[in-house]
Amino acid sequence: METKPDLNIDRSVGDFHYDVDYEFDAGIGLSEKTIDYICDVKKDPDWIREFRKEALRKFNSMPMPTNWASHDLDNIVFENIRYYLSQGTQPKRSWDDVPEDVKRTFERLGIPEQERKFLAGVEAQFDSEAAYSNIKAAVGEQGVIFVGSTEGLHNHPEIFKKWFGKVIPTGDNKFSALNSAVFSGGSFIYIPPGVKVKHPLQAYFRINAENFGQFERTLIIADEGSEVMYMEGCTAPKFETSTLHSAVVELVALKGAKIQYITVQNWSANVFNLVTKRGLAHEEAEIKWIDCNIGSRLTMKYPGVIMKGRKARGEVISIALAGDGQHQDTGAKMVHAADETTSNIVSKSISLGSGRSTYRGLVQIGRHLKGCKNNTECDALLINTESRTDTYPAITVRGKENACQHEASVSKISAEQIFYMQQRGISEAAAMSLAVNGFVNDLVQQFPMEYSVELKRLIDLEMEGSVG
Amino acid sequence: MSLKIENLHAKIGDREILKGLNLEIPKGEVHAIMGKNGSGKSTLAKVMAGHPDYEVTGGQVLLDELNLFEMEEPDQRARAGLFVAFQYPMEIPGVTIANFIRAALQARLPEGEELDAVEYYHHLYEKMDMLKIDRKFTSRAVNEGFSGGEKKRCEVLQMAMLNPVYAVLDETDSGLDIDALRIVSEGVNAMRSPERGLLVITHYQRLLDYIVPDVVHVMVDGRIVMSGDKTLAHKLEAEGYDWVEKEILQKA
Structure with missing residues (x-):
């Protein structure tokens, strides 16, 4: 196998690209043929083939949501995208078995090292398929399943089929339909009753190819009284043409279970990142999304929790950084569907240069419910006059015995603050970074240590590039 | 070796505030500038810092x-050894x-070198103890939410940690009660050294009972118009600034 060290290093840590030979390539464009190709390669069962084709029909029939969302969506050319690229469908259990050309990408991103240090399990996806997937023996012995979606489908159909597509229906939106048609990769996780996974499970999603679409599909089921923390990281090199990332993530927390889902994405500025994430929380269960959106050309993502059982709890903590030319359109959805359910949304956005942040929040509490509470806080920080921020809260609280509070603020880093910091010897860029880190500091403290360090570093990199 | 200000002119918008200011502070000395509100004292501090x-x-x-003005960015000047304790420190x-x-x-x-965290905290706590700042303040x-006195102590803490060659303290006494004034002054006095020059800007003579200056200057309308020893400060306190202005007029 010939590999050319086609290195193209930028200030951004994920912006490099090695040439890779792909064994399987669905080619450019999207049709039933594409889906048959994917199904054949993955040896999908018939019901999945049907599920995909039905999803394709829905995708084709649904309009782009440009009546409310960014018109930049119209710039996605679906017929120019490659929908499936892989070197094979079987992830390796040992890094030694991962092909050299793929392995060095992950080594450069520090994944094997992090796994040794503090993770209970890792899945590393390269374009369409996981190249590596493994959990620590002790975790596996507890009955925890942590595999790719294809493996989950083949080896654990009884759990997979029960929940797959149940939290987010195919036709939820145009991009969940697209994902349902061509999904590949992502994680399938099952935590048995009462098992508390001590260390985080991590997935890393890497886009390596140009004109490519990554459509991972993640399904996490935490059985009664269990606990799990899942973290995902994402990067892609900077290409001239745009790349599409459109994931669907479904979480199910059964009675008394806790799921914490942490995302730190650092997409390059050519990626359309259009992701649907939702969790279903049963009685006394808790689902918490911690979502950090850095990079991408346009991100649209509104993690949600449906609180289905009494005393269920949902939380979304999100940080979005919209750099020059980027648009972070993020938010949260909280659907209260049982008594005494509580939800909390804290959103902080930072807009730099011509970057734009949008917050969209949806909170629903029905008239028949009692003792439900929602708290929403969204704060925006603007770094120069070109920046733009918008807030669209949609809060529907009915019933007298429910409570909801909403707070929003917009602030700026003033020239006086920067001057003050500079007088202490701190450069302008470092001063901006400090101020931005200060703005998100209270949220970052909720992160596992390793991730808060990573986030701080990403913010620093983004700030460095944005100050003349 | 000195901090030498020569014929300094500066304006904000169209308004000229410093109108040919001359002042030299040799290393090892403490100088004070006194003057009425609006005479340009704070402007001098900000102009040197690069506001x-x-x-x-x-x-x-x-x-x-x-040459300070060859360094364009305020942080370059700071790293070259200039520190300003501000009258109204910013919240971050x-x-x-x-x-x-x-x-x-x-x-x-230098690039690539990391500050030793243990040593840093050791040093920080030592200075905080000296300034009687509760260790809880580190976090x-x-x-943010500091009282006037806490802000000023925090400014002096920063000065003590950054160890500047020349420091300008702008109205460091304002907002301080008598106990805080004593503590802050002790902190400043501890910084007196043959290797450092200090310039204390103040409205009141009171501060100068605690930080005793080698030279006192009087600033009127953007210039230093009179200099003397510490007795000048007492005279200004007792008699106000009017006689200074009269004297200048007579000279003119």
Whole structure:
């Protein structure tokens, strides 16, 4: 196998690209043929083939949501995208078995090292398929399943089929339909009753190819009284043409279970990142999304929790950084569907240069419910006059015995603050970074240590590039 | 070796505030500038620090041999050894004092060199103890929700940690009660050294009972019009500034 060290290093840590030979390539464009190709390669069962084709029909029939969302969506050319690229469908259990050309990408991103240090399990996806997937023996012995979606489908159909597509229906939106048609990769996780996974499970999603679409599909089921923390990281090199990332993530927390889902994405500025994430929380269960959106050309993502059982709890903590030319359109959805359910949304956005942040929040509490509470806080920080921020809260609280509070603020880093910091010897860029880190500091403290360090570093990199 | 201000002119917008100011502070000395509100005292501090609102229209400032105005960015001047304790220090939400001072010290190290965290905290606690600042303050955001006295102590803490060659203290006594004034002054006095020059800007003579200056200057309308020893401060306190202005008029 010939590999050319086609290195193209930028200030951004994920912006490099090695040439890779792909064994399987669905080619450019999207049709039933594409889906048959994917199904054949993955040896999908018939019901999945049907599920995909039905999803394709829905995708084709649904309009782009440009009546409310960014018109930049119209710039996605679906017929120019490659929908499936892989070197094979079987992830390796040992890094030694991962092909050299793929392995060095992950080594450069520090994944094997992090796994040794503090993770209970890792899945590393390269374009369409996981190249590596493994959990620590002790975790596996507890009955925890942590595999790719294809493996989950083949080896654990009884759990997979029960929940797959149940939290987010195919036709939820145009991009969940697209994902349902061509999904590949992502994680399938099952935590048995009462098992508390001590260390985080991590997935890393890497886009390596140009004109490519990554459509991972993640399904996490935490059985009664269990606990799990899942973290995902994402990067892609900077290409001239745009790349599409459109994931669907479904979480199910059964009675008394806790799921914490942490995302730190650092997409390059050519990626359309259009992701649907939702969790279903049963009685006394808790689902918490911690979502950090850095990079991408346009991100649209509104993690949600449906609180289905009494005393269920949902939380979304999100940080979005919209750099020059980027648009972070993020938010949260909280659907209260049982008594005494509580939800909390804290959103902080930072807009730099011509970057734009949008917050969209949806909170629903029905008239028949009692003792439900929602708290929403969204704060925006603007770094120069070109920046733009918008807030669209949609809060529907009915019933007298429910409570909801909403707070929003917009602030700026003033020239006086920067001057003050500079007088202490701190450069302008470092001063901006400090101020931005200060703005998100209270949220970052909720992160596992390793991730808060990573986030701080990403913010620093983004700030460095944005100050003349 | 000195901080030498020569014929300094500066304006904000169209308004000229410094109108040919001359002043030299040799290393090892403490000088005080007194003057009425609006005489340009704070402007002098900001202009030297490189505040973007002010434009220097003439003259120069030499920091030992370095021409201050050849360094465009305020952080370059700071790293060259100039420190200003501000009259109204800015709040930096979310940035803890410990992280802030650490970033400032880190900025002084060569690229690739990391500040030793253990040593840093040791040093920080030592200075905080001296200034009677509760150690809980390390995790509080810079100046956020601080009382006037806490802000000023925090400024002196930063000065003590950054160890400047020349420091300008702008109205460091304002907002301090008598106990805080004593503590802050002790902190400043501890910084007196043959290797450092200090310039204390104040409205009141009171501060100068605690930080005894070698030379007292009087500033009127953007210039130093009179200099003397510490007795000059007492005279200003007792008799006000009017006689200074009269004397200048007579000379003119």
